[in-house]
Amino acid sequence: MKHHLGLIKEPSYETRVAFLPEEVKKLIDKYEVTISAEKEYGIQLGIPDADYTAVGASMSSKSDILQNANLILSINDAIEEQESIPPETSFIGIYNPLFFPERLQKYKNQHALVYSLDRLPRTTLAQAMDVRSSLDALSGYKAVLKATDYYSKVFPMITTATKTLKPARVLVLGAGVAGLQAIATAKRLGAIVHAFDVRKAAGEEVRSLGAKFIEIEGNKEETNAGGYAVEQADDYKKRQQDRINEQLLATDLVICTANIPGKKAPILVDEDGVKNMPSGAVIIDLAAEQGGNCSLTKNNEIVNYNSVKILGDSHLSRELPDAASQLLSGNFFNFIKHMIEKGADNDLITASQVINQENT
Ligand code: NAD
Numbered sequence: 380m381k382h383h384l385g386l387i388k389e390p391s392y393e394t395r396v397a398f399l400p401e402e403v404k405k406l407i408d409k410y411e412v413t414i415s416a417e418k419e420y421g422i423q424l425g426i427p428d429a430d431y432t433a434v435g436a437s438m439s440s441k442s443d444i445l446q447n448a449n450l451i452l453s454i455n456d457a458i459e460e461q462e463s464i465p466p467e468t469s470f471i472g473i474y475n476p477l478f479f480p481e482r483l484q485k486y487k488n489q490h491a492l493v494y495s496l497d498r499l500p501r502t503t504l505a506q507a508m509d510v511r512s513s514l515d516a517l518s519g520y521k522a523v524l525k526a527t528d529y530y531s532k533v534f535p536m537i538t539t540a541t542k543t544l545k546p547a548r549v550l551v552l553g554a555g556v557a558g559l560q561a562i563a564t565a566k567r568l569g570a571i572v573h574a575f576d577v578r579k580a581a582g583e584e585v586r587s588l589g590a591k592f593i594e595i596e597g598n599k600e601e602t603n604a605g606g607y608a609v610e611q612a613d614d615y616k617k618r619q620q621d622r623i624n625e626q627l628l629a630t631d632l633v634i635c636t637a638n639i640p641g642k643k644a645p646i647l648v649d650e651d652g653v654k655n656m657p658s659g660a661v662i663i664d665l666a667a668e669q670g671g672n673c674s675l676t677k678n679n680e681i682v683n684y685n686s687v688k689i690l691g692d693s694h695l696s697r698e699l700p701d702a703a704s705q706l707l708s709g710n711f712f713n714f715i716k717h718m719i720e721k722g723a724d725n726d727l728i729t730a731s732q733v734i735n736q737e738n739t
Contacts, residue, residue, distance in 0.1 A: 385448025386416035387457045394700035396421050397454045402712040404434035415439040466490035476733045477641030493734040501606050508714040513706035517696040519560030522663040526632045529661045535569025550630040552647045553637030554581035561634040562590045577608050627652040635664040635672035648673040658686040667691030
């Protein structure tokens with residue numbers, strides 16, 4: 380089947396670009412694919428239309444693309460409620476459908492097929508298409524750099540003739556992809572780093588990065604959870620809260636990354652914990668979109684509580700748009716390649732399919 384891939388321009392708040400000229404060229408050179416991109420498609424990264432046409436894409440209007448492409452790619456929502464599309468058009472993007480199921484309704488109404496790449500299984504084969512790993516790694520790294528902007532002391536120990544400045548004490552909550560990258564970045568900057576996760580296996584990874592792992596007995600893990608965390612029992616949550624509050628007394632910076640797929644993020648830092656943090660402390664909450672790990676977090680806002688600053692932002696990779704676009708474009712290329720080579724009924728492709736013909 381010959382594919383016609385449509386690249387839809389992202390909304391104005393989006394800094395990243397889903398598909399770069401490099402991947403357009405690779406796809407056109409290797410497969411029987413035609414590609415149309417919406418005019419000014421790469422403008423947020425300063426990529427001119429000519430860079431896309433030079434590698435074989437054509438530039439077109441959004442309505443033209445929606446009517447003629449059978450495969451449509453965008454990071455965010457590609458269509459508005461009132462836009463009509465031919466049935467069975469396939470959409471590829473990142474929709475977080477477990478937490479925002481309502482986002483899919485308009486696609487269902489139009490009998491579209493939707494593939495959300497954040498639903499790919501965390502397997503070796505899927506790794507090259509795994510947008511979550513790409514974006515979380517960048518967000519974890521950027522979270523620490525962001526913290527340096529708001530923290531008015533230093534990360535490493537600095538000795539001068541007059542005084543020695545103490546190193547920052549960092550606590551990373553959740554040691555998955557984002558958390559491990561945050562730990563590595565904070566360690567490189569010379570901070571003292573502690574980390575906590577409910578998955579015991581995370582302990583080894585934390586220690587291998589030179590950080591201290593906070594272990595709390597009695598955690599619940601499920602082998603069929605795909606490597607993800609599960610909701611914990613109430614008595615465990617109580618012990619977890621007490622231990623974290625004790626740690627917060629001597630913590631200057633908290634990087635929150637703990638999530639449970641499809642659920643509200645676990646609250647790990649409560650108001651009492653924040654109240655007792657050293658003055659000038661900073662909390663960067665990457666779980667903000669799913670409610671946050673800190674009870675005071677407000678999504679996409681900065682909250683000042685006493686002298687503590689709490690930043691809620693789940694899309695910090697948007698502040699590294701060039702790097703994020705490179706990774707995303709590679710992930711999307713690998714997904715489309717897999718789809719073309721193995722067919723749409725391949726296991727990995729169907730695992731990411733969040734609307735199919737049966738549930739439209
Ligand atoms: P995630 O974003 O869903 O959650 C981030 C971290 O928060 C996880 O480590 C989770 O255990 C932790 N967490 C959840 N509830 C918590 C709580 N109450 N307290 C403390 N921590 C809590 O997860 P993720 O970063 O996407 O990673 C999930 C798993 O997938 C990990 O095991 C990771 O190693 C694995 N993974 C595998 C691959 C692959 O093999 N291709 C790729 C990426 C990730």
